[in-house]
Amino acid sequence: MVGGNNAQGSLQLKKLQKKFGSFVAVDDVDLEIQQGEFLTLLGPSGSGKTTLLMMIAGFLDITSGDIELDGLSIANVPAEKRNFGMVFQGYALFPHMTVRENISYALDVRKRPKAEISARVDEMLDLVQLHEFGERKPGQLSGGQQQRVALARALCFAPPVLLLDEPLGALDKKLRVEVQEQLKDIHRRVGTTFVYVTHDQEEALSMSDRIVIMQDGAIEQVGTPQELYEKPETKFAASFLGKSNFLNLKDGLHALRPEKIDIHPAGQGDVTARATGTIRSITYFGSVQKFMVSVEGDEELEVDVDSWRNRYPLKEGQAVDLTWEDRATVKLRNG
Amino acid sequence: MIDSLRKHVSPGWVLVAPFLMLVVVLYLGPILNILWLSLTDPEPGLQNYQKLYTNDTLLRIIWTTFRICLITTIISVAFGYSIAYAMVHAHKKRQKLMLTLLLVSFWISILVRTFSWLMLLGHNGLLNNALETLNIISEPVAFVRNELGVLIGMVHYMVPYAVLPLLVNMQTLDTRVMSASRNLGATGSQTFFRIYLPLTKPGIVAACLLVFILSLGFYVTPAILGGGKVLMVAEYISVQLLVTLKWGTAAMLAALMLFGVLALLYIMSKFMKLSTVFGGSTS
Known part of the structure; x- marks a missing residue:
């Protein structure tokens, strides 16, 4: 719809690797992300999930491997040309701009017609239910409201992919559950591919179509929440997603919820x-x-x-x- | 009585009271004395201030001072901005080295620096000699003993002062905000002009105020690099005090500068919260 942006939004990560010096942050990650799915990268801090997201966003160069959007490599496309929306940890709203200006920013810098921008911003404010706050500055909003502004800002230019980096980390527990439902609902309505990074297993279970459990820069297991919970393949997967007892039986280690x-x-x-x-x-x-x-x-x-x-x-x-x-x-x- | 006083006066004031007294006695006292002098010397009345209307020399000096300070401020803050920007974005190790180099310049006496410029830029200075040897110019360029010389000397002195408030401002910026701008499709220059520059406005204002106010009091640099042709207020005050002994005129000019600075701060405070400029919280 915007800027000749007709990508479908499927992502293919191929043997993706990121090294910082001799430290391997992301190690040979192969992953197929379907168009329109809600995919969560779940792992403890240091598992490489945020590094992976930053490589998809284009903020980090990849050491080796490839990232493809709808089958075309985007490894050499700079961040500002990738047209991916992103909700940052801590939101990273523009503090000197009003909510409307924040949301319209992506369209402003693409020099879209004023009328189109205004209509689209109204649409976005409706989507995140912040219509009466359009003229406020981010500093005058609550954490939950700021989070919604960040979401609206990232979705305003109808990106094929939305990247979310621990967007609920700063919210208190009760609000978090509420926002999870709103996020899920918004995902259903816009149909954009969501790639969501979190270390919170409850968030991952309640929102995702599929979850990627990561540890030490590598993928531990991929599957639907139910698959991962009912059929964990490794000790780490079983203990990180939900709780588990481990039994040493004759034929090896078993997990028992x-x-x-x-x-x-x-x-x-x-x-x-x-x-x-x-x-x-x-x-x-x-x-x-x-x-x-x-x-x-x-x-x-x-x-x-x-x-x-x-x-x-x-x-x-x-x-x-x-x-x-x-x-x-x-x-x-x-x- | 004492109880009610305790309720209203924080005990912190008791702690700072001795120093407050010291400031009042040693600082406010002399300032009031100057104001008093400007109204009473040589005889009571406003005749010292009337000179501002009648004395063309005085007006010219004030205008020269204002112009030079303004140009110094603009150039210093522009240089300072690029230096601070480079420092913030440099590697940690290099950043420390740059900061050290910046602070080293504070340790060198203004007199030494000013005479160095004279040697570098004078008629027989290093630069003119070099340019002549290379046949780029046929006769020496007048870099010093004029307004240009004063500006070069003042800018050189002021750049580090401009860097510090800008550096503090830039260091507190959340770099994710700039990443967000890129992610939303903004080019480098769009991100700079729409996001970075507005967010560094408090630093720019602080740097401008600091440099401008310090520039107003410049004495050595204009005296030496101006070669007697560029007379600024500070030097004129010194002449009135030491040579012509017109203390009333000197006091009047000092008072004028004081109120000029206060007025400047007042005007700025109308446009933005000064506490944010001087490092207070933004909320």
């Missing part, structure tokens, strides 16, 4: 116990209760139980039997 274990007072279970132990601690979270159970061999298993469905009055120090279904455990690769 805490909520997939049932807990019974010793000898009262209907089925044979898979493990027996004593309750070390009970933590009450309202909807769930967390039991830390010491089992044989100095190991501890976490068991999460629905408070409402918990049939037994269990106490700390009590001997218990633990049971779970066969399909609850997932075998992990590389031990």
Whole structure:
């Protein structure tokens, strides 16, 4: 729609590598990002997720490999020519400009007709529900409002790809959940490809079509939230996305989610116990209760139980039997 | 009584009170004395100030001073801006070296610097000799002993002063804001003029004020590099004090400069919060 920008918005990362001196920040990343999908790069700090995003944005040169947009290499296209929207960590709004001027900036620098710009800015203000704030400066807005201005500014020129660098990091927890829903909703409405960087597993699970778990500059596992949660392939994936117990069985290491274990007072279970132990601690979270159970061999298993469905009055120090279904455990690769 | 005083006066004032007194006695006192002199010497009345209307020499000196200070300010801040920009964007190690070099210039006496310019740019100076030897010019160019010389000397002295407030301003800018501008499709010059320059405005204003106000009091440089042809207010005041002993006129000019500076600050404060210029918070 803008600036002869008719890219579809699919991205192909091919053997992408970034070195800072001898340090490898991103290591041989191969990734296909579908047009219109909400893809999250999830990983702890130092996992290379932000470096990867900055290379896609064009702010960092790539050491080797290639980035393609709809099959055409953009590795040598400078950041200002890539036409990718970006929501920065801390928003990076222009503090001396009003909300309207911030949002219209991308169209202003492309010298679009005034009427078109004005109409488009109105559209964007509607999208992020900030119509009455158009004449304010960013400093006069709350964190959540600034975040929406940043989003509107990045989407105003209808980019094929929107890059988001921990955009909710500065918001408090309650607001974050609210904004997650708004973001998801906006993604549905604009149909732009979203590449979202976060270290927050809840954000990743609740918004993404697909999640890329990264560690030490490499991709650990890619999949839908459900695939990653139910079928983690590595110990890191299992422990970073959600919580997990690990069992060393005959055929190798298995992951077992805490909520997939049932807990019974010793000898009262209907089925044979898979493990027996004593309750070390009970933590009450309202909807769930967390039991830390010491089992044989100095190991501890976490068991999460629905408070409402918990049939037994269990106490700390009590001997218990633990049971779970066969399909609850997932075998992990590389031990 | 003391209790109510405690409620209204922060105990911090008690701590600074001795120094405040010192400032009042040693600083405000003499200033008031000068104002008093300007109204009473040689006899009570406004005749010293009336000279501003009647005395053409005086007017010319004030105009010369204003013009030279203005040109010095513009050139110094322009140079200072590029230097500060280069420093902010230089590699950390090089940045330290640049800052050291900048501060070194503060340690060299203004007298030494001024005479150095005389040697470099004088009729038999290094530059003129070199140009003549190379047959680029046939007779010496008058770099010094005129207004140009004064400007060269003053700009040279003032550039470091212009750099410091600009450097502080530029260092506090969030570089992501400039990245955002690029990401939104702005070219380098668009980013500079629409984002960077407006965001460094407080630094520019601070640098201009600092350089202009300091320039007003310049004495040695115009006296030496001007070769007696460029008379600025400070030198004229000294002549009135030491040679012609017209203390009233000198006091009047000093008072005029003081109020000129205060008026300047007042006008600036109408356009922007001065606290942001002098490093206060922006919120």
